[in-house]
Amino acid sequence: MKTLVRWSVRLYPAAWRARYGAEMEALLEDVSPAGGDLWDVVRGGLFMQMANLSFWKILTGCTLAGVLAAGIWSATLPKRYVSKAVVRVGGDPPSLNRLQAAQMATLSRASLAEIIRRPNLNLYSSERKKLPLDDVIEEMRTRDLRIRQVDGTTLAMEFASENPGTAQATVRALVGRLMELNAAGGGAAPMAVVRPASLPPRPEGPDRRRVMGSGLGAGLVLGLVCGAIWSLRRRKERWNLGRIAGFAVAGMALGVMVALLIPSEFVSTAVLRTADGSKLQSAVAQALSDDSLAAIIRQEGLFSRELRRNGMSEVTGKMRSQFISVQVAPAGPAAALTVSFRYSDRQAAQRVTRELVKRLVGPQTGNEVVDAASNPWAPIYPNRMLIAILGTVLGILLGLGASRFRRPKLATA
Numbered sequence: 142m143k144t145l146v147r148w149s150v151r152l153y154p155a156a157w158r159a160r161y162g163a164e165m166e167a168l169l170e171d172v173s174p175a176g177g178d179l180w181d182v183v184r185g186g187l188f189m190q191m192a193n194l195s196f197w198k199i200l201t202g203c204t205l206a207g208v209l210a211a212g213i214w215s216a217t218l219p220k221r222y223v224s225k226a227v228v229r230v231g232g233d234p235p236s237l238n239r240l241q242a243a244q245m246a247t248l249s250r251a252s253l254a255e256i257i258r259r260p261n262l263n264l265y266s267s268e269r270k271k272l273p274l275d276d277v278i279e280e281m282r283t284r285d286l287r288i289r290q291v292d293g294t295t296l297a298m299e300f301a302s303e304n305p306g307t308a309q310a311t312v313r314a315l316v317g318r319l320m321e322l323n324a325a326g327g328g329a330a331p332m333a334v335v336r337p338a339s340l341p342p343r344p345e346g347p348d349r350r351r352v353m354g355s356g357l358g359a360g361l362v363l364g365l366v367c368g369a370i371w372s373l374r375r376r377k378e379r380w381n382l383g384r385i386a387g388f389a390v391a392g393m394a395l396g397v398m399v400a401l402l403i404p405s406e407f408v409s410t411a412v413l414r415t416a417d418g419s420k421l422q423s424a425v426a427q428a429l430s431d432d433s434l435a436a437i438i439r440q441e442g443l444f445s446r447e448l449r450r451n452g453m454s455e456v457t458g459k460m461r462s463q464f465i466s467v468q469v470a471p472a473g474p475a476a477a478l479t480v481s482f483r484y485s486d487r488q489a490a491q492r493v494t495r496e497l498v499k500r501l502v503g504p505q506t507g508n509e510v511v512d513a514a515s516n517p518w519a520p521i522y523p524n525r526m527l528i529a530i531l532g533t534v535l536g537i538l539l540g541l542g543a544s545r546f547r548r549p550k551l552a553t554a
Contacts, residue, residue, distance in 0.1 A: 207357055257281070296319075464483050
């Protein structure tokens with residue numbers, strides 16, 4: 142306890158320690174301090190520091206408080222272990238259409254409810270005590286479960302849990318349910334597990350360094366503002382509005398400049414309707430194949446910079462995964478197909494969407510156009526107004542900090 146008290150004495154200002162440090166050391170040699178004495182020393186040091194505040198103390202205190210608060214909060218966040226499995230299917234288009242139906246059935250309420258209730262898994266036990274089962278299932282779908290189609294014949298399945306063994310067992314259960322529903326009845330698509338459910342060796346989240354970095358930044362901003370305000374009020378000086386306004390204008394100008402340097406991104410979207418779902422998967426796979434996308438890239442002159450650094454196969458893969466979005470919304474026996482393409486050129490985005498639609502419609506596919514490729518007038522990214530506002534706010538904060546450092550007036554003879 143004496144060691145803790147000695148360390149706590151360091152909370153007192155240096156001038157106080159220089160004057161009374163020897164007496165405090167002598168007192169500690171004669172007594173055996175308890176927990177209450179330690180608290181009294183800590184409280185006294187904090188109060189004395191608050192009575193002798195300065196700009197740098199406020200800045201340091203707020204920064205440390207931000208890092209400490211972020212660290213404590215990140216420590217309370219549960220770890221997320223992600224187990225992954227890959228399933229590959231084959232067969233003709235009707236079999237692939239049956240696979241899509243089995244995938245939707247796997248994600249249905251009845252299927253997920255049965256998996257959640259399995260005794261060996263016992264998923265979301267605490268949530269089920271407080272929430273209805275429908276809400277728990279929706280949380281599982283949106284937060285922890287992900288099933289995505291890598292290409293026309295490959296499915297990737299992921300599930301996140303606080304326990305690595307639970308994550309692996311859940312993915313195994315989902316893969317098993319998918320294969321059961323695919324095999325039910327006739328016309329099943331040949332299915333094989335390419336990569337079994339993995340046992341995650343380490344968690345993929347939370348990113349505590351990023352959380353603490355955010356706390357550090359927030360603490361710095363708060364300390365800068367509070368320190369500048371406190372310093373100006375203590376010296377009873379007027380706000381240097383000219384300096385603050387100058388920094389605000391400079392920050393806004395910098396924000397606008399950065400916003401203008403970021404290339405715009407436009408999205409063109411088209412909607413199709415299909416009455417023959419059995420041909421949908423094959424039509425999408427053919428339209429998004431490497432040969433099809435490579436022909437569009439050459440025709441429209443897309444991704445010139447990327448092609449100078451990488452091969453065509455890498456560029457088509459990036460185009461398929463990052464710039465093209467194909468979403469299917471089942472509606473009874475028919476389905477709505479939304480196709481969109483994102484690019485820095487507005488007209489090129491519309492032309493590419495039209496080309497994709499041409500490859501998806503026709504008498505052999507059974508698809509028809511409901512809404513043609515849109516002409517995107519406004520970019521979806523970046524939000525230049527938000528960037529300019531952030532630059533202005535940063536300029537104001539810097540102006541407040543600059544008001545702390547004022548040139549001393551020259552003495553006159």
